[in-house]
Amino acid sequence: MTDVRRRSTKQREAVRDALDAADGFVSAQSLHAAMRDGGSTVGLATVYRALATLETDGVADAVQHDGETVYRACTPTHHHHLICRECGRTIELEADRIEAWTQQVAADHGYRDARHTIEITGICDRHAPGGDA
Amino acid sequence: MTDVRRRSTKQREAVRDALDAADGFVSAQSLHAAMRDGGSTVGLATVYRALATLETDGVADAVQHDGETVYRACTPTHHHHLICRECGRTIELEADRIEAWTQQVAADHGYRDARHTIEITGICDRHAPGGDA
DNA sequence: CGCATTTTGACAACGGTTCTCATTCGCGAG
DNA sequence: CTCGCGAATGAGAACCGTTGTCAAAATGCG
Numbered sequence: 001m002t003d004v005r006r007r008s009t010k011q012r013e014a015v016r017d018a019l020d021a022a023d024g025f026v027s028a029q030s031l032h033a034a035m036r037d038g039g040s041t042v043g044l045a046t047v048y049r050a051l052a053t054l055e056t057d058g059v060a061d062a063v064q065h066d067g068e069t070v071y072r073a074c075t076p077t078h079h080h081h082l083i084c085r086e087c088g089r090t091i092e093l094e095a096d097r098i099e100a101w102t103q104q105v106a107a108d109h110g111y112r113d114a115r116h117t118i119e120i121t122g123i124c125d126r127h128a129p130g131g132d133a
Numbered sequence: 134m135t136d137v138r139r140r141s142t143k144q145r146e147a148v149r150d151a152l153d154a155a156d157g158f159v160s161a162q163s164l165h166a167a168m169r170d171g172g173s174t175v176g177l178a179t180v181y182r183a184l185a186t187l188e189t190d191g192v193a194d195a196v197q198h199d200g201e202t203v204y205r206a207c208t209p210t211h212h213h214h215l216i217c218r219e220c221g222r223t224i225e226l227e228a229d230r231i232e233a234w235t236q237q238v239a240a241d242h243g244y245r246d247a248r249h250t251i252e253i254t255g256i257c258d259r260h261a262p263g264g265d266a
Numbered sequence: 267c268g269c270a271t272t273t274t275g276a277c278a279a280c281g282g283t284t285c286t287c288a289t290t291c292g293c294g295a296g
Numbered sequence: 297c298t299c300g301c302g303a304a305t306g307a308g309a310a311c312c313g314t315t316g317t318c319a320a321a322a323t324g325c326g
Binding site: 267268269270271273277284287289291293294 | 297300302309314315316320323324
């Protein structure tokens, strides 16, 4: 399952570079825009495809955000995110306890090959307490 | 924040009923189809709106599934889900430890009003181990 | 080099969700 | 009970992110 026949193309590399250069999470569209802005002529569909393969390869991290799929170059270690609902500032979290817990829970119920998604959102301290609903 | 001016309409009740009657998670579209199938004339947009308010009211649970938002009548207590990737069979989970952990982590980083999303997926034991990738 | 195969790019098509807006309905006031 | 205001509805268009199509170009192996 890991030996996917895959050619190396400059487009895919370009997407990967752009993703590395991006600060936090970016959507396929904005990444495409940024690339085009930087002189690249890569097509939108290609960006989508590249991002998908990048995720499959474990190089990119995909998260659903408000109906949009946002990607991010991810560190090799498994982690989760703490995201500010106001500004999108993201902090990476690692918690072995939680990893263990999810595996345990899945196993307890007879579920194999457990994966999990954990996202914590909040309002970070850079925002005045009275400013929002 | 909890006193949203809200009228009670038969449409919303119908949606709520339909959601209660549904087995597991259902999309707005399929719920609408089921309702129409059952003689209701509620519009699709209304189903979307009702589902949204239902979620706001804590009566329904929304989960993203493959680009679709699926809803489910949920128990009043906060919980998460363990979902089979093969058949969609769902088990509700409750874990105070995890709740506490998320709050703690958010607070540690100066994030207020923390919310979280936790989904665990796996392959449940009703499926033969050798059948899939 | 030559060929089989993969990948690309432009754009159409798709699907889910949201918006628009005139009409209807709920519900409190009189 | 009736009136009236504003929320809720419904039909369909509009939106938007994403995926499919398909001919042309690129890749890499022999």
